[in-house]
Amino acid sequence: MNLIKYIILSKAIFLKQLLRFFVLGGGTALPGLFVEKFVPHILNDIANNFQGKIIVISGTNGKTTVTNTLVNIVSSNGIPVISNNAGSNLHRGIISAYLDALNNFGKFVKNDSMMILEVDEAILASTCKKLKPSIIMLLNLFRDQLDRYGEIDTIRKNWLKEFSLSYYQNTHLIVNTDDYLLSEISKSFSGEVTYYGIEDSSLENNKVDHTIETCYCNCGIKIDKFARYYGHLGKWKCIVCDNQRTKPQIYASNIQQDNLNLKFDINDRQDQELKLLNLGVFSVYNYLAAITASLFLNIHFKQIAHALSQEKQIFGRQETFLVKNKTIKLFLVKNPIGLNQVIQTLNTLKKKKLNILFALNNQIEDGIDVSWIYDADIEMIVSGLKNLVISGDRADDLALRFTLGGRKEFIVEKNLKNSIDFIIDLSAEDSEIYLLLTYSAMMKYRKYLVKISGGKPFWAN
């Protein structure tokens, strides 16, 4: 490392510590932004200087959860981990994570560590080109913040172009076999591929989401008649040619859930049953991705199960707070399929009617276009509602969405503190409250809830 880089790096490390001290929870990407500006080739430097395995995780939904889960499993097995696990998934977040792993002399604190990074879909190809990871994990592709990405087919083609290069012949791909949109990428991948998926016929007749991605086989036929778990995910198969889902090597079966836990078996083995905290079929996929990677890293199933039983809460992802004897659970909602999955999950909690606060923002990180709320099946939650408080910068649009969806009783309150007070006061003693929050709303509500519940900020864990 040359002198200039060294000086910039040590300044960034100092800046980072300074920020940590002053800014609670926020600003995790700032030091990286500083370094990125001065050292454009820093990602190449990471690739050259870092000796351990680099694992890169991408996909529309579940990146943060999978990254955190995998970090928990790997580190509980004694392997030091470097990660951007607070959801800071652009270049500067990755560089921040790297800085974290350096001492004040710009050298790695631990040489035997592993780097586990969540990477935004839009920069995945360019990041992998520089980092040349040993494992790439692709979770799913759904319509997300179209205003930011353009069309999902653009991302898919960009991935396909990059990952069909022989450059990746020594890289291992871990992929969700139930997502048709990832299948061409896996088939043209030059390295080894491990497939994971769900094998559970009891889920196959689920209500079909209203808005799903259209999938066309290479033979020109629309792939649409197959057993779906949700969205376009399922046991896809072309009815004309022989193109079909690859049987997963690692799969979840016998999926069950109640109000508190999710249960499923790995590869149909009852001695491989898991009982977990996060609910919903989307959570099965998230756990499954992390488990598949762990098994590939030669971590024994018993150790994986043990790490998962010690599960920590993940920042803003089904995180729970206790305020005035009422349980408040946070769900991050950022796109239609994600929201539909949350709605479906809440609908399975049949115990009582639901108390919901929904805050819709349209900052850059939320996606500036709020039309996605019409793609989501809001109608499916209307009948199960007890109290509804609507908040966020775009509360008026959300109120209109609920009105058109058939719900006319709600409170619109754009002030954060007042909106929390309303939902807490409206909800019965000992009841559960669910907060549905877009990204920037989640950051603000979470911070406030940490304050009033006496919880700890995330990075202190």
Next chain:
Amino acid sequence: MYSLNILHLYPDILNLYADRGNILALQYCAQKIDVSINIKYLFIGDEFPADIDLILIGGGQDQDQEHVSLDLIRHGSKIKSLVLENLPVLAVCGGYQLFGKSYQLSKKKILEGIGIFDCVSIAEPNLNHERFIGEILINAQNNLGSIIGFENHSARTYLGAQVEPFGHIVKGFGNNGVDSTEGAIFHNAIGTYLHGPILPRNIKLTYFLLNCAIKRKFGSFVELPSENDVIVDNAYNYGVNYILSK
């Protein structure tokens, strides 16, 4: 009670920008003016149904438009004759492009449109093209006034002499970012890049389309609700102010 048949074209393929919200708005407004509506769908390969009073078509990714265009051509002359009889149409984004004369996807590939609107659309007109993305506000024809929405398109559309723009840009990009026009209007057929979705956000446009259909079928307009609809107005007013403040 008046009853209308609404035809939604290719809802399974052209469903990219939450245009399902347009159906919800039509249902909501129809109920307010005591009109019953019946939604019909047309999928690839289907025959064109009889007794249609209003047509909706949304947008999709380029690949989806390719699949739709060949099928849509089969119904082109039927739709054209209905439009000439003043049947109202709302064609959004990709649907708008296919209701024009042509959509050029690349140097080699041109999708033929059904020519309701005298316009051509071109994807990636030059190497440095950018997408037109953001909130948009236009001053629309037919005394509709300010219409708001969200646009997200890489294609540029150029109008010919036989068609009027749906509106003129106040904020945003519109057809091509150059001539300050947005969309197209021909008889009661409206083509536009505005989603958001457009009908919930602009209830007056929803009533306009319903009333065009009612006039065509039953001979006269119906009266619109006189009382304020606070939730609808709040969302519209917030949108207008938000866009103008940007």
